Amino acid sequence: MYKNFRRLLVIYKGARGPFIVSQTFLAFSVLLNLAIVALNGTLVNDGVQQGNIEVVISTAVWMIGLTLIQTIFALGNSLYAVLFAEGTANFLRVGTYRKIQTLSFGNLDRFRTSDLLVRLTSDINNVKQAVLYGILLLFQAPFMIVMAVAMAIFLLPSLLWLMIVIMVVVSVVLFFLLRGVQQMFVARQQALDGVNNVLQEALAGVRVVKAFVRERFEMQRFAKVSNTWLDAALSPAYRMALFVPSLQLIVYTGTAALYYFGGQGVFGGTTNLGEIVVFSNVLSMVVGPMAMLAFIIPFLESGEASCGRVFEILDEEAEIQDRSTAKPVDVSNIKGRIVFENASFGYRDRAGKTTGLVLEKINLTIEPGQTIGFLGATGSGKSTLVNLIPRFYDVLEGKVTIDGINVCDLPQRQLHQIVGMALQESVLFSGTVRANILFSRPDLDDDEIVAAAQAADADSFVSRIPEQYDAPVSRRGTNFSGGQRQRLAIARALASRPPIVILDDSTSALDMATEARVQEAVQGLMSSSTKLYVAQRISTVLTADKIVLLEHGRQVAVGTHAELIQTSPLYREIYESQLGKLDEQPERIASPLAGQSMGGTA
Incomplete structure (x- = not known):
């Protein structure tokens, strides 16, 4: 009873x-x-x-x-x-x-x-x-x-x-x-x-x-x-x-x-x-x-x-816990090479049972400093796939490694220092602009805060506010527009200069010109970091070094824009549905955004 x-009663032992x-x-x-x-x-x-x-x-x-x-x-x-x-x-x-x-x-x-x-x-x-x-x-x-x-x-x-x-x-x-x-x-x-x-x-x-x-x-x-x-x-x-x-x-x-x-x-x-x-x-x-x-x-x-x-x-036990064999590494030595080896994953219900696989047999190698785009329809598994890298979820089969180290063998706190992420929902906390950018790393100085904001194209509107970086942020950032919230969330992810940066559909509220400026600035600030873009909009990933096309949790194609436009009917269909028929713009097959480059190695 x-x-x-x-x-x-355990609470009252000392009382x-x-x-x-x-x-x-x-x-x-x-x-x-x-x-x-x-x-x-x-x-x-x-x-x-x-x-x-x-x-x-x-x-x-x-x-x-x-x-x-x-x-x-x-x-x-x-x-x-x-x-x-x-x-x-x-x-x-x-x-x-x-x-x-x-x-x-x-x-x-x-x-x-x-x-x-x-x-x-x-x-x-x-x-x-x-x-x-x-x-x-x-x-x-x-x-x-x-x-x-x-x-x-x-x-x-x-x-x-x-x-x-x-x-x-x-x-x-x-x-x-x-x-x-x-x-x-x-x-x-x-x-x-x-x-x-x-x-x-x-x-x-x-x-x-x-x-x-x-x-x-x-x-x-x-x-x-x-x-x-x-x-x-x-x-x-x-x-x-x-x-x-x-x-x-x-x-x-x-x-x-x-x-x-x-x-x-x-x-x-x-x-x-x-x-x-x-x-x-x-x-x-x-x-x-x-x-x-x-x-x-x-x-x-x-x-x-x-x-x-x-x-x-x-009594709830965290699904993701540090292994007893987890060993810390020197984050400054991490290059950012990511490998998915036969990675499969499925979500669990309230009883803890897997409801079915949402990712199946993903095999992918991402080299340090590359810019990778993940493209696919809603529910294809893009966000789920990148969530496996910072170990928000654990794979059911296979493994994910960073510089040859299984992410499960890294302490979570250190893993999250290696991987910086702007999530799908751009959540801001009540406080100031400065406090929100410092959320990823509280010891940054003002120059580093401004540099991150400039790379995210947030400085352009923050600097016009009378209080600038001390400007108040209301709960969930409702006093900023959707695009401004996204840019501040990107600045927060970039501020700590992690070896791996994941932008999960975090430029969806930006127009194409602003998005291009953000990508160019991110490339300038984070040139040595591995950059992963998850996108619904194909224009976000056109100039990536490699584009990964997902469908129903499967990896159906990998390559550059020029390669995929020739070899993948699904990629071509997505391209034409968003940017128009290729027959009317043949010059864009090889160079989709003339004069614009996201850099990195092919």
Whole structure:
């Protein structure tokens, strides 16, 4: 029971002292509360019934004094509970975020961003609430019940049966109302995942929604997932709503029975009114903690379900890990020769099973300093292929080597220093232009920052901003155009001057003239580096030293533009579909972009 919370106990190993203090405060608070209840008997029997005002005043003073002391102990316990709850939330939040940062691309493919956000926020908040109320009330309830039963046995054993009956009835009600509630809370959190996923997509793409006049569709889509969440949230809420009236019915019935049977004892002379009053309070002290349990248990069940979802991330093992045999190399000695040897790859589903091969038997050799273009239709495997070089994914068969070293035998941190990459999505972080370019290597000086920006043709617009490289960048770079974001992302990839540079469709938002300037500048800055361009647009790769044509995950042709235009019908088809019939421009067969060269060796 509560196996996930039991795992949390490791957090508190260094905090056993404060925890013991908090529960000691709780125990003294309960004992003082019982003492105050016991004084009710003295107040009624020796004070009110005897007409002794001095006893009434002195007893009242004692009760006030004990109440103040009890409040201090309860406050101390509350402060420790808040400390533990917030500390637990912070521990899980930081640990989960740190874990996410260590996961590989393959792991992240199986967790939606909205799902991760819910686990980092709502789920951890549920755990925090469970810890808070658990420390405040969970141990208080059984301790108070035991002490109250002991007091009932001492005061009025003849009516102990009534207390036991009430406790049994409350327990049965609790059992039926709370049965299966944890699964309901899991379903609620999963429904919240769906709501956050739709919210994130719709808000991120709100301009697309408006451009295609799909507001009504998005409203209906959100209403659907919101109603699913509502249904999932109502199920446990209805259960909890039933408990309060059920408890009231039991308490009022029990109180009536107490005064009926206790009254007979008073009339028969076997007990006194003070004992009945104290027993009534003791009865409340038994039912009250059970009500506390009813209040706490939903938080515990919700927290347990959420804790399990958080541990699902914490238990996730990164698919890509450094081998024990991995040896560091001198990055400055890396030339940038890349070889794919019978490389095959397939993505995995949530269960970790391969869903099918998306790359099959790739054999390719790229020499140092060459400029290579990867061309093919969407889904042909271009991006997947270049992602194998920095080991974002591992091949299922074959291997990928850099300067004869299997990429799996290189430490990942060093491998990512060797391979600089501008990904398909040009993500910028909030901060400044300078901070975004420095993201790849924080120790660069201003001259190196400007050189990288010039090579990416970003300096041309950055220098016109009043703040220049200290200009603010909003979240995801939304205050820059798509082309500007791409150029800043390229500058970030170039800034560290890696031996291998991969530009994954990262000039798609640039016009051809700007793209040509970027390629020429990249060649000038990174002449000795191996440069890989992934492109949908054939103009991006026309002057590459070698063009690799992919189709359905297979390498169907390799060569220069002039070679492929003569030997590959697929390449010729792509060329003519984008740039026009070759019969109308025969001079471009040998020289596709006259006067423009990307350099390198053929």
